[in-house]
Amino acid sequence: MKKYLITAAAIAMAGAFSAAAYAGGPVDENLVIDGEIEMTTRTASPEGHPLDELISGWHYRTKETRALEADTFENPAMLFVEDGEQIWNTVEGTEGKSCATCHGDASESMAGVGAQYPKWDADAERPINIELQINKCREERMGAEPYAFDKGGQKPLTAYIKHQSLGEPVGIDLSQGDMQSWWEKGEELYYTRTGQLNLSCATCHEDHNGEYIRADHLSQGQVNGFPTYRLKQAALVSIHNRFRGCIRDTRAEYPAAFSDELMALEVYVTWRGTGLSVETPAVRQ
Amino acid sequence: MASAKPRVKVPKSASAGEVITIKTLISHPMESGQRKDKEGNPIPRQIINKFTCEFNGQPVFSCDIEPSVSANPYLEFTAKVSEAGTFKFTWVDDDGSVYTDEKEIALK
Numbered sequence: 001m002k003k004y005l006i007t008a009a010a011i012a013m014a015g016a017f018s019a020a021a022y023a024g025g026p027v028d029e030n031l032v033i034d035g036e037i038e039m040t041t042r043t044a045s046p047e048g049h050p051l052d053e054l055i056s057g058w059h060y061r062t063k064e065t066r067a068l069e070a071d072t073f074e075n076p077a078m079l080f081v082e083d084g085e086q087i088w089n090t091v092e093g094t095e096g097k098s099c100a101t102c103h104g105d106a107s108e109s110m111a112g113v114g115a116q117y118p119k120w121d122a123d124a125e126r127p128i129n130i131e132l133q134i135n136k137c138r139e140e141r142m143g144a145e146p147y148a149f150d151k152g153g154q155k156p157l158t159a160y161i162k163h164q165s166l167g168e169p170v171g172i173d174l175s176q177g178d179m180q181s182w183w184e185k186g187e188e189l190y191y192t193r194t195g196q197l198n199l200s201c202a203t204c205h206e207d208h209n210g211e212y213i214r215a216d217h218l219s220q221g222q223v224n225g226f227p228t229y230r231l232k233q234a235a236l237v238s239i240h241n242r243f244r245g246c247i248r249d250t251r252a253e254y255p256a257a258f259s260d261e262l263m264a265l266e267v268y269v270t271w272r273g274t275g276l277s278v279e280t281p282a283v284r285q
Numbered sequence: 286m287a288s289a290k291p292r293v294k295v296p297k298s299a300s301a302g303e304v305i306t307i308k309t310l311i312s313h314p315m316e317s318g319q320r321k322d323k324e325g326n327p328i329p330r331q332i333i334n335k336f337t338c339e340f341n342g343q344p345v346f347s348c349d350i351e352p353s354v355s356a357n358p359y360l361e362f363t364a365k366v367s368e369a370g371t372f373k374f375t376w377v378d379d380d381g382s383v384y385t386d387e388k389e390i391a392l393k
Contacts (some may be wrong), residue, residue, distance in 0.1 A: 073294045079312055079357060082290070 025210040026059035027066075028218075031279075034072055037167045043275040055177060056276050060210070061138060065231065069283040077159065077229035077281030080236050084160025089154040093144030099157075102141065106164050114162030115170050115278050118267050120126020120177035122221035127182050127267050130158045131238070132258060149257040155236040159227045162280035168271045170224050179267065186268025189261060195250030201269075216285065221246075222273040223266070232285060239266055286344075287315045293374055298364045301318040307346075309339065310359045311376050311384060317352040320374040334386060335377040366390060 008183070031039040041056035058066060079202045088106055103109040118127040128136065131154055147154035174180050190201045204213060205221030212218070212219050227236040237245075240257040243265055247254040255261040259269035290303045294308040311333060318330025330352060337347040364372075369392045376384040 073292065073308055073310070074359075076357075082312075 019040075023128065025217075026055045026090055029059070029066070031056070031058050031066070031070060033070055033166065036038075039167055039279065040169060040248045040275065040276040041277065042170075046271075046274045049272065049274075051220065051272075054222065054273060055209075055274055056224060056273075056282075057222055057284060058225070058279065058282065060217040060219040061283075065283055065285060069225075069279065075229070075281065075283055076231075076234070077227075077236055077283065079220050080156045080159050080227075081163050082279060084153070084156035084158070084163075087157045088160060093138065093142035094116045094143065095111070096144040097142045099137070102137075107162065110164035111163050112165050114165035114280065115168040115285075116172060118172060119271060120173075120179050122177060125178070126260065127177075127179060127263050129239070129258075129263070129266055130161055131240075134158065134161075137160070149225040150238055150241055155227050155238055159236055161282050162227070162278060164285065166280065167277045169275050170270060170278060172267065172274070174267075174271065182264045183271060185260075186264035186266070186271075189265050190268055193250075194247060195252030197250045199250040201246070201265075220272075221269065222276060223269050223278040224273045225279035227280065228282045228284050230284050236281065287378070289376070289378065289382070289384050291374065291384045291386045293372075293386045293388050295372055295390055298391040298393045300329075300393045301367055302365065304363050304365050305390075306361065306363050307372065308359070308361045309336070309338075309374060309386075310357060311374060312357050313376075313378075315352075315354055315356045315358065319352070331379045333376045333378055335375075336360060337375045338362070338364075340364065340366075340371045345372070366392075368392065 014077075018228070030040045033039060039056075041058050043050050043054050045054050058069060068076070072078050074222055085106070091098045091101070099106070114130060117133070118129045119133075121128040121132075131149075134154065134157055138144040138146050172179075193200045193203070203223060204218050209218045209220045223242075224240050226239040226242070228242070229235070230237045238257075240262050243262050244257065246256040291311045292309070296305050313333050314331070315333065316328055316331045318327070318332075318372070320328045322328055327331055328363050332354070333350050333354055335347070336350055336358075338345045345364045350358060369390060371392065372388045375389075378384070379383045
């Protein structure tokens with residue numbers, strides 16, 4: 001009897017949630033890429049997570065935008081991913097090496113790799129993301145100039161590498177090095193109000209996701225699809241560019257890309273999407 | 286953007302008489318000829334000016350493309366398939382280059 005009551009309560013609660021679905025809230029659909037790769041775009045949150053359910057930004061977009069991501073042929077970002085493939089195979093620097101010289105076929109060597117970043121870098125004693133890992137390889141192995149933020153092949157190559165993890169669940173290892181304290185620093189930044197508008201990340205993406213901000217829908221601010229193709233810019237947008245854009249919109253001064261602040265935020269925000277599929281390159285508004 | 290590279294999506298098979306959707310995309314800068322470089326000199330026009338699709342040698346779809354079409358032109362059209370065969374796609378560049386792609390389709 002007791003079990004029955006609990007079930008009934010659960011159904012009543014589910015009913016209450018679906019009744020609460022309003023314009024701007026996440027749609028109840030499944031993302032299947034090319035009719036083959038079933039993506040996890042909604043999942044239960046990890047322990048200690050402030051949200052009950054993790055929802056990819058895909059659910060908050062229009063039908064047309066969602067369709068673009070579901071078909072790799074129509075996904076405009078795939079052109080950049082193909083550029084990334086070309087860069088992967090291009091020899092640069094004094095050592096006469098390309099990415100492929102050491103790592104071979106990216107579809108094998110990079111499978112699942114993008115889902116695990118940011119990772120602890122013992123040499124630098126800080127977490128690094130794919131962009132910085134690429135720069136590290138370029139400097140230390142290839143004898144090439146590191147890419148400046150968002151310049152050269154940085155975005156397409158990052159997208160190409162992360163695309164090899166398409167459909168893999170995001171999962172970063174917080175037990176490496178000092179990752180935990182960076183996670184804590186990121187959490188603190190996430191909840192710190194900034195700018196003249198006095199907004200924190202959480203104000204929009206935790207307290208008000210699913211609601212409108214001006215004419216647009218607020219998502220949970222998940223980063224599982226970065227670098228993301230934004231229709232507005234008609235180009236790939238990197239995570240740190242997006243962070244800076246959000247901070248700028250609170251009318252605050254924003255930290256430099258790859259600074260300690262934004263790396264800590266990337267560690268924390270990536271963790272907030274634990275279990276969601278890597279969608280790189282996602283398509284957003 | 287990398288140099289011109291055609292891409293085509295055609296179903297692997299169809300029933301006789303079925304109308305299928307064909308999607309094509311070619312990466313190309315589609316330089317309109319209206320723009321100027323940093324020194325103020327006109328950048329010469331270079332676009333894909335013609336696209337054709339043939340099925341077993343018979344024309345299915347063709348079009349002229351003009352300078353206002355944006356980079357990486359995407360064309361989608363339908364075709365009725367009554368037999369197995371090969372679709373041949375051709376893009377003609379202003380510089381005289383011709384890019385082609387072929388896709389086979391079988392009957393279900």
